[in-house]
Amino acid sequence: MDISVVVPLYNEEESLPELIAWIDKVMGENNFSYEAVFVDDGSTDTSWAVIEELKKTYSTIKAIKFRRNYGKSAALNVAFEATQGDVIITMDADLQDSPDEIPELYRRIKEENYDIISGWKKKRYDPITKTIPTKLFNAATRKMSGIQLNDFNCGLKAYRSDVVKTIEVYGEMHRYIPVIAKWAGFNKIGEQVVEHRARKYGTTKFGFSRFVNGFLDLLSIFFVGKFGKRPMHFFGSLGVLSFLLGTIMALWMIGVKLYHIAAHIPYKREITDQPLFYISLVAIIVGSQMFLAGFIAELLSRNAPERNQYLIEKEII
Structure with missing residues (x-):
């Protein structure tokens, strides 16, 4: 199988039909064999019922549902274990990430032999209360990790299969997956400017607390990676x-x-x-x-x- 598209979601009932139709269209146009792995992170709306209905039309769908909300890192970790594709593409379910970016991400992993290609939302449609803290965290992460990425937290990323099968993601560490991968020995990490779309349905699921938790997780990654065995x-x-x-x-x-x-x-x-x-x-x-x-x-x-x-x-x- 060429590609596994991993989509963690929480209360995204409105966007799911449009998202899977878009993914399927891109895959068909490029003759990719694929699977779409949805992880319902304890949604309280009808997201799971929507996924079950979509499965009748799209046989490529795999889905996992948590009993409660564990967070994006837990959803990604479980999804990574279930993937079977050669290249793993992660993207958010809110339609702010464009599936049209998938062919180029796939090409760079396969042809340029990257371990990870991280998306960079150079032009963002987020409020300033989100963009300024994000810039600060990106700067701190670059300084501490030595990885020169502009947008560590972009949900749109591509991985070689052995990367996601090796690393473990927990807490709020999904935004630091490139750092975790580097500590695990996957050093070829690239970046690609990707389209960031304005949110079409619902509201953001992340509050200010994620920045505090993210900073603590960054310290944990740095300490464990450098001194975990000594x-x-x-x-x-x-x-x-x-x-x-x-x-x-x-x-x-x-x-x-x-x-x-x-x-x-x-x-x-x-x-x-x-x-x-x-x-x-x-x-x-x-x-x-x-x-x-x-x-x-x-x-x-x-x-x-x-x-x-x-x-x-x-x-x-």
């Missing part, structure tokens, strides 16, 4: 540094006190009366705790069942 390098380094700074401050105060005593110079201030004493004490305690946290995390990592699971691209036996 937590002692992170906690231990900070712990040792804090412990040494605290010890140096404490020794300096003790040295000053002993110098005054040896030189018979009056020194009325007790060590415990100085703010520096408490700063050094906190630094020593925090350093010790961080070192112990790193040691425990290292033990857990070494005893985890996946501790020696590594991604092998090729093998000759």
